[in-house]
Amino acid sequence: MMIRGFYTSAAGMISQQRRQEMLTNNLANANTPGYKADSASFRAFPNLLIKAIGVDNRPLGKSHFVGELSTGAYLQERTLNFRQGDIHETGNNTDIALLQGVVPLNEDTGRPGGLFFTVENQTGDVRYTRNGNFTIDGQGYLTTSEGFYVLDPQGTRIHVGNEEFQLTSEGLLSNGVQINVAYVQDPNQLVKEGNGLLRYEGAQAVNTAIGNPNITYQLRQGFIERSNVDASQTMTDMMAAYRSFEANQKILQAYDRSLEKAANEIGRLG
Amino acid sequence: MNQNMITASVTMGQLQKKLDTISHNVANVNTHGFKRRDVQFQDLLFQQLNNQTVQQQETGRNTPFGLRVGSGAKVAQTNIRMEQGALLQTGRTLDVAFGEPNFLFEIVSLDGERRFTREGAFYFTPNPNNDDEVFLVTGKGDYVMSETGQAITIPAKHEALKIEPNGQILVTTKDENNIDTEQEIGRLQIVRATKPQLLQNIGDNYFTFPNLNELGLTFDDVIENASANQGKLIQGSLESSNVDLGKELSELILTQRAYQFNTRSISMADQMMGLVNTIRG
Numbered sequence: 070m071m072i073r074g075f076y077t078s079a080a081g082m083i084s085q086q087r088r089q090e091m092l093t094n095n096l097a098n099a100n101t102p103g104y105k106a107d108s109a110s111f112r113a114f115p116n117l118l119i120k121a122i123g124v125d126n127r128p129l130g131k132s133h134f135v136g137e138l139s140t141g142a143y144l145q146e147r148t149l150n151f152r153q154g155d156i157h158e159t160g161n162n163t164d165i166a167l168l169q170g171v172v173p174l175n176e177d178t179g180r181p182g183g184l185f186f187t188v189e190n191q192t193g194d195v196r197y198t199r200n201g202n203f204t205i206d207g208q209g210y211l212t213t214s215e216g217f218y219v220l221d222p223q224g225t226r227i228h229v230g231n232e233e234f235q236l237t238s239e240g241l242l243s244n245g246v247q248i249n250v251a252y253v254q255d256p257n258q259l260v261k262e263g264n265g266l267l268r269y270e271g272a273q274a275v276n277t278a279i280g281n282p283n284i285t286y287q288l289r290q291g292f293i294e295r296s297n298v299d300a301s302q303t304m305t306d307m308m309a310a311y312r313s314f315e316a317n318q319k320i321l322q323a324y325d326r327s328l329e330k331a332a333n334e335i336g337r338l339g
Numbered sequence: 340m341n342q343n344m345i346t347a348s349v350t351m352g353q354l355q356k357k358l359d360t361i362s363h364n365v366a367n368v369n370t371h372g373f374k375r376r377d378v379q380f381q382d383l384l385f386q387q388l389n390n391q392t393v394q395q396q397e398t399g400r401n402t403p404f405g406l407r408v409g410s411g412a413k414v415a416q417t418n419i420r421m422e423q424g425a426l427l428q429t430g431r432t433l434d435v436a437f438g439e440p441n442f443l444f445e446i447v448s449l450d451g452e453r454r455f456t457r458e459g460a461f462y463f464t465p466n467p468n469n470d471d472e473v474f475l476v477t478g479k480g481d482y483v484m485s486e487t488g489q490a491i492t493i494p495a496k497h498e499a500l501k502i503e504p505n506g507q508i509l510v511t512t513k514d515e516n517n518i519d520t521e522q523e524i525g526r527l528q529i530v531r532a533t534k535p536q537l538l539q540n541i542g543d544n545y546f547t548f549p550n551l552n553e554l555g556l557t558f559d560d561v562i563e564n565a566s567a568n569q570g571k572l573i574q575g576s577l578e579s580s581n582v583d584l585g586k587e588l589s590e591l592i593l594t595q596r597a598y599q600f601n602t603r604s605i606s607m608a609d610q611m612m613g614l615v616n617t618i619r620g
Contacts, residue, residue, distance in 0.1 A: 082615075087390075087406070089343055089607065089608070090342045090343055090346070092604075093342075093343045093346045093347055093608070094346050094408070094409035094410070096347075096600050096601065096604055097346050097349075097350035097409075097411040097412045097601060097604075098380070098382050098409070098411070099597055099600065100354075100357075100380045100412065100593070100597055101380040101412050102379055102380070104382055104412075107407075107409075112399075115396065143391065144406065145391070145397065145400065146400055146402045146406065147402070147406050147407060148401055148402055149402075159377065160420070160422065161377065161418055161420065163418075200381065200415075202379040202381075202416065204416060205534065205536065207534070207537070207554045207560070208555075214379065214381060214415035214416040215381070215415070230533075231533045231534060232534075232535065257401040258403060260385075260403055261382070261385045261407045262384075262385055263383050263385045264381055264382070264383075264384070265381050265382055270403040293379070300596075300597075300600055303600075307603075307604070307607055308607075311607050311610065311611065314611055314614065315614055318614045318615070318617075318618055321618055322618060322619075325618070325619060
């Protein structure tokens with residue numbers, strides 16, 4: 070092994086690059102309704118235990134273990150921030166904002182669960198979304214902008230006919246149909262798929278929040294939940310990630326100069 | 340190319356589309372009967388990246404394994420907003436405005452495609468085959484359709500013309516004894532768009548529908564004929580554009596800033612690539 074720090078600083082550059090990708094995507098979605106920002110968690114690579122060899126005549130009581138060495142970090146996970154986005158009035162009858170109220174804490178994670186609309190994608194699977202920028206398809210069903218059906222608590226499609234429907238704050242339509250609000254106990258198990266959709270990968274069943282006395286929520290027709298990306302915070306984080314990338318590059322250069330000395334100057338005669 | 344650059348440049352292209360829509364709205368702030376459009380975004384596909392394949396070592400994770408790398412945002416839909424525009428009193432006989440949203444006049448089609456308009460500024464044009472008659476036309480010269488599907492003809496020498504709230508046209512003419520008589524000469528064809536999101540702008544303030552057969556729909560699914568007490572036409576007025584300049588300009592500022600943020604992402608990605616190139620400086 071030549072110089073251990075060489076790969077450590079390279080790992081630092083790669084992880085900052087990954088973080089920058091994430092922040093760029095957050096910034097790109099600063100105007101996407103219902104978008105939940107990602108936040109990065111880094112994790113150190115497993116530590117190495119360094120042991121000195123050939124030091125049999127070490128001082129009394131001193132161990133031949135030198136200590137631990139970490140060989141860098143990587144971007145382990147991108148956790149979704151489920152903070153409520155701002156509510157923005159559009160006046161459009163097919164825009165519905167979901168305002169999360171009191172939701173019980175999850176016993177395992179100690180964090181509140183999440184509330185989502187349920188939609189049916191093109192393969193007939195259930196997906197979750199907070200993007201309430203809906204529309205009506207040709208047959209009169211309430212759908213997302215991609216044409217995925219919005220579902221009721223029984224998992225059936227919702228027929229509204231035309232745009233002139235009224236929705237109560239509980240999610241009850243004028244024709245008596247209820248828009249489902251799903252209660253996900255551990256929202257960290259939701260995975261982004263794009264098109265505003267979230268896929269649930271957890272083991273626990275997702276129940277409806279409708280009629281659950283421990284959950285409060287409000288549906289607001291004619292409003293939209295904005296992205297919860299904070300553009301100035303994201304820009305600051307991007308600058309920090311950039312400088313961290315630069316610092317790792319400088320260290321890489323320093324190692325390169327050490328190697329240069331080793332290659333060209335050690336053992337030079339005259 | 341660098342993922343940062345792809346994400347930011349794709350999003351900039353889509354933000355440009357929003358800027359285009361805002362510009363179109365602002366440009367039509369004085370167009371009578373114009374209906375604004377509203378752009379909303381959506382996130383693009385996420386790609387699963389399994390950067391740590393030894394899952395046993397991924398201790399302390401809160402989320403499912405791997406990373407989901409996004410690729411920017413796109414325009415999800417451009418909704419037409421049918422809300423009523425302010426009424427502008429002109430006092431002109433041939434100006435009529437709808438007092439209720441979603442209603443449209445129909446224009447006589449020359450090519451089989453049905454066309455509709457919300458602009459009620461009509462004019463007369465002489466009938467080349469009959470000097471005693473004039474046609475009722477739009478500003479572009481297209482015939483306004485009557486309830487029977489024909490062009491509306493009006494006696495050239497008339498004393499007064501009245502358009503009732505339900506679209507009935509009453510014309511007062513003098514008979515040979517110089518006595519005024521009022522007669523109904525037809526009713527304007529008025530439809531109500533029940534699925535206004537399907538309306539397509541084709542210019543000249545006209546709307547049309549896309550190929551409804553492809554969508555499995557008929558005209559009965561998207562429009563209905565206005566009944567006798569619907570429409571609430573107001574003669575002597577025009578409906579102004581429903582564009583709110585203040586709202587459009589705030590959206591413009593917001594979109595322009597979002598565009599700038601994405602340009603900063605590109606320049607940062609560029610500088611990072613520069614750093615990689617100068618590792619061995």
